[in-house]
Amino acid sequence: MVDITIRKRPRTEAVVTQRKFFKKTARGKVIKVLRERYLRDDVGCGIQGCSACPGSSDDALPMAGDQRHQLFPHGHFVLPDTNVFLSQMDLVESNLFMPPIILLQTVIEEVRHRSLPLYNRLKALIKMDDKRIWVFYNEYRSETAIIREEGETPNDRNDRGIRKATAWYNDHLRVTRPPIRGQPPPNLPTVVLMTEDAANRQKAEKAGLSCISVRKYVEGMKEPTQLLDLLAAEGSTDIEPTRAVAGRQALYPDYIPTGTLLAGIKAGELYQGHFNANQYNYLEGSVPVPAFTKPVLLIGRENMNRAVHGDVVVVEVLDEKEWKAPADEVVDQESTLKNDDAEDSGEEAEEGDQVIRKEKQVLLSEDVKRTSEKQPTGRIVGIIKRNWRAYVCHIDSTSLTTSNATSLSQQTVFATPVSRLLPRIRLRTRQAPTLIGQKILVTIDRWEATSRYPEAHFVRALGKVESKEAEQESLLLEFEVPYRPFGKAILDCLPVEGEQWVVPPKSASSPEWKDREDLREMIICSIDPPNCQDIDDALHARHLPNGNIEVGVHIADVSHFVLPDNPMDSEAASRGTTVYLVDKRIDMLPSLLGTNLCSLRPFVERLAFSTIWEMTPDAEIVNVRFTKSVIASKAAFTYEEAQIRKDDPNLKDDLTVGIRLLNTLAQKLKAGRMAAGALNLASPEVKIYLDSTESTEPIDVEQKELRETNSLVEEFMLLANISVARKIQETFPQTAVLRRHMPPPRTNFEKLQDILLKRKGLTLDVSSSGALAASLDKCLDPDEPAFNTLVRIMATRCMLSAEYFCSGSVGRDTFGHYGLASPIYTHFTSPIRRYADVLAHRQLAAAIGYTPLHATLHSKSHVERVLDVVNRRHRMAQMAGRASVEFYVGLALKGRNEREKGQVREDAFVIRTFRNGLGVFVSKLGIEGLVMFKRDIQFDADNYTITVPASMASGAKDVTIAVFDKVTVNIEVEKDKNTQRGRVKMTLVQPVDSSSM
Amino acid sequence: MGSRVEILNEGGFRSDGRRQYELRDMTIDLSQQGSADGSAVVTHGLTQVLVSVFGPREAKMRSQTIHDRANINVEVNVAAFSTGERRRRTRGDKRILELAATIKSTFEPVVQTNLYPRSQIDVFVQVLQQDGGLLQACINGTTLALVNAGIPLLDFVCAVTGGVHETAPMLDLTLLEENDTPNVTVAVMPKTGKVTLVTMETRLHVDRFEKIFRLAGDAGKVIHGEMKSAVKTRTSALVTAMGSGPRVGAGDAADRDADERMNEY
């Protein structure tokens, strides 16, 4: 029996042990919340062999501390404050930085409050075996718990708590190691408060605590050089506090204090939202806020006030008469900022004058020309939360003061991020010369009001630009795809038989066969793309004696192998999805499962989870049942093979008959779906053919071909997903894992509707998905078959993306899937590569009484948390996949350019018009590009046209080009001379030659 | 986003600093309240209820009289200020009626009602403050108030809530924990080990149920100890106040005294 006790809470200490606060609910009600806290004396200090604390084998801190630091010969422990983790995480993570660390609960909570990504990194850090980190729950220990005093900010309260814990630790060491009579007093190790905050240090020193800044600490280490580069840029409060800073002129307005911001938001005077940078124009950004239908526009550096894409910011909206329209121009920071000097120091204001003048000019000239509709315009007055991560960059070689490759002197250089949404970054490094031509990873530390650019520190080099490894890794980093190999703890969760695992012989005693149907005789086959290794679905169909048809969808039984809450499950949950790049697949589950044990290969017995319907010949469902099963697939077809087989009239075997049956039913199902208003969406999909795994250059790029059999498989997967969704929602109404696609707000379509009407005289009815589908069908241009696809692609971009959700967390009326026109939907059919499917499998297994539902899947908050991660991973994976295709399209273009001597020409559609250029879409390559003109030309924003005057067009007449026009472009890949960043450059060939414009 | 409070952190602490099997501070006040024949104010952490017992007395309404035993009438009233959200719960509120019915059916087999045919025992439960474990507080309070009123019971009824966070069982949940974990309330009669009540409003994995059920039963015995010593203190205080009778000493004698008194009626 476990020890059950009552914790007594002394009444006299009610001040410390009770906490009252007020909370506002989503519906605006104010709630009084009373919480209590039990203070205790058994919270361990984590020092091995401590005589006062309950000893435990996982005490992380060595008894004598760390004795290798020069400043602390008697040994020490480091106790960092919150800011150390917020600003120096790269350093703390480095395997060169290994002091024993005392991590306070207060600090962890503050980090979580300030930055979720950093909190996750911190949690991973605590788990690392080689780091000696002890979490001390100071808020629960009676001597170290504190409460906020009247008038004290939360920040000050936490700082005080951290100092109190430091003092306690030092006392604790003293008390637990008293001097022994007749012996010299023992040399006690020191617990050192590590903080970047000078004021906090002063207070600590006054209280007799030992404290140190990160830089001082690192400088005192035995091998400081490598670590010094990892150090975040110096805080202005630190080390050289005066001269330079004082003399520097602020370039940006100061932020309003957080308290005032929050009050302003509450009062409805300020608005909070995510900052979106504009990829076409670095001097413009926007913040969507619920109060306005259009996002709040921010024009110019000062108004964007140091926000970086993704930050949560607070904007103030200007008076309506100052509202402006977004510029119609492409403004590129490389050209405008070409001459700015990275070595800023005190002279930024003067040298920068030129930049300011130039940018002002750009803005002014735009102002005159802004023609589109005005929208709320404002400025950023504060930041709620920075969402900075590590960014992949190139070093701008012109910003180097010395390119002497052996020089190890520190210099300040510019780093240009790969993403066009980010500003140029200022970086201090000792390794600048060796980093030229490499892809590097940097972390932004801060952005002062006196500095034009954010300041960052170097994390590591990824490799040479355009080398396959560097490009791949940088892509994974940019989209935050976890790609480390699976660790031992995870691999230990796999069956011990490994590749030799087989379904055991059928017997009543075998756990594998318990409650499983034997479907091994069933004529089941799989249909997939060529070379598919992770076959997670297979199908069958046969006539029933009553004239109906039995159809089965058999999905790999992944949840048999991935058990809830073990290390493999947690890893899969945090990866969320398998990521497909052109030349690499980053698996969600170890490949033993994906490509073998859970792959429904032909002629092998495999465990499956089957959905079996009885259908009428008209594809009406008579009934559906779900069962765990054992199957042995009879064939693995490619789409093409299945198609050929189906179309060959000489074949009458069971497999072929099955495929034909499936095909007829699928066509009826599809017709039914379309009639219900499902959308036929399109996205530019191209296929990259790689010559071999060694060469980096793809041999060809072509558009994906879709066959009837693609649609066959798709229809039945949709059907299975819908049937499963119904079942799990019925059984677990609070926590079913579902997927939905919200209907897009009508305003999203306004622009496209206007363009279609003005350019083609076509109307787009967006009142429902059915109406949209119908009017999309009518968007035809008899001369241009690709036009319809183009409109579909553009319409798809106006929509919201689908998302996973927990059924108990949203209103029943928002369950619908807009694109599929289904009232309910989930993902069940790809558990090898999507984590949501694994959850759906577990819920379905519980719903049919095969296993009880794991406790975690009863918890709404747990399901919500997991799905939040999965949704994010899913989005990132899509973007990473697209970026990978783009990279290879770029390589293919480069190769073609060399072979065809710069004459790569393709047809393209105009999709946007700018005052100084055109946005075009090359459907054959699935890429978008910009055609830029050096001079402004006649531009009609209302009618989406530009007109090239006869004089420039070197022809007899003016040439007008409009959105949806088909043009011919010449495509080149040019490398930026300074940063080596490759970019696609397009020039117009037809109807006019724009190379000289 | 889920809630930002960790129900059980990696160090094994719950959000209020307790460990899994630690119950909240429990206080019991058995002093006289108004004209009640017996009353008790019980707190578990920040949950506080006042239970007053009137009777046994003559049944007021004929329709409620039972010819061979006493009728137990339970009414629950939730003070508007008891939760953070000020909200008046009327007597007819379904949840409150359910709570009253649960208390009634828990005590019907425990109170020796057959000793008082055609009479009525009124139990009024006033919820003063709520922070999880409301039913447990009501049941423990009712037991104590009945004892205090001198109404014979077969045994104490001691209730505890248990929950399962992911896979870890926890006892005596706060409101925050109750909202986030599947939970059960178990009431036991410590002497016989009989379970008189198990309620569950959320789903719970069967495998976990057994464990938490056993734990809650054991915790009931711990609560019993607390209740017994409060009764003992109250009895000895009364005895001392009356200035007569045998002085009640510490230890088992007093223990038996309190227990036996109940059986004798």
Ligand SMILES: [Zn+2]
């Ligand atoms: Zn200790």
